[in-house]
Amino acid sequence: MADLKIGVLSCSGEECLGGTISRLATRKMLEELRPGQTVTLCLPLYLAGGEEERFFAKAFPVITVDGCSKCCAKRATEKYSGKVSDIVDVSEILGNDVALDKTVSTKDMTSQHMEMVDKVAKVICEKFDKIAENK
């Protein structure tokens, strides 16, 4: 399990606050919660045709993290690399009102925003561990 790599792929997040939170929660996985095991893929590069990114998403488990129910990350990943291992939808965790609120700069994130990030990151972490257990 120590060598297992799992991709956590966030939506780009320009449409709404949910996107900002999905980016930050993904970063939290990468830097704090499961460093070394989490690999994030740059979704715009993946879509632009990055071969390494597409190979990774085909060969390794991937959790997509979407800011809202448009599920861009999930749709895009499944289009090029097949079914994803699990999905996280911020709007399901925090509700549509929060997820669809206006996007904010990372420098303007409040403590309330950061609590939301923690909450989403916790869900990603649970799904991450579940995949890891089954490998």
Add this chain to the structure above:
Amino acid sequence: MSKSYALLPCNGLDKCAGCISREVAIKVCENSDSEIICPVLYRVADARYNKIAQEKPLIVIDGCNTRCASRLASEKSLKIAQKINISDEAKANNIELHNSLKLNDEDFKLVNIIADNLLKEEEKVISSLDTDFPEKFEYEIYKKDKFIFRVPKEGFYFNENDCYVYVVGNRARIGVTDYVQQSLSDIMFFTPPAVGSEIEQFGEAGTIESGKAVFEVVSPVSGTVVAVNEKLLNSPELINENPYEKGWIEEIELSDFESDKELLYDFNKYFEIMKRKVDEFHV
């Protein structure tokens, strides 16, 4: 003047530069009537953004040289008003980009510099000043196969990089010659220099890009950029139609034309050089 751009950042998530591209777009939007195009949603559902991308001047913001945002714009056949590369901007502003995805004060300083320039630029972009520039010129023509190369007979000076200058009083228009536009073929993008910027003789004065290559416009003169040909932002093909007339690139307030002229060619000299280039290199 209400600023109104369509902003397409790469939004890269795995590099600091990508995160900066996002912050630049957000800051410009917060301070203007601009709108952000989410690169991922645009790929998944392009109807959402097609109208914005076509109606507003499009600013493409790439984090790194993978240029994902530019590639997306190209795939969607969008006309780009300006391209920004965060990595290049960082170098130009002596800011070192790091590996962390968490942006620091220096990163936000870069965000502010780029966003502020964008917000200022729109106010400054003007089509032309009061100076009268002729609309038509007489040309000497050199033909090679199906290609026609025009060189205006009077009033123009040229540098070895196939860029011209036409002077009226203390102002000048600069642009590229027929040799450049024929070599590039269909020009798709024009990236102007910032209005108000100082340019040295032989310094970069914007870029034009076709499917074949990117061409750096090398200024034949030194001075201050006082206007850019804003029609080229939406119709860069005007350079192909006639680079000396409607396809001029920018206007410069001259700082020392008498000295600059010493390193330029007049019509007779350039025409000979151009013919030789066409015979030797042009395919």
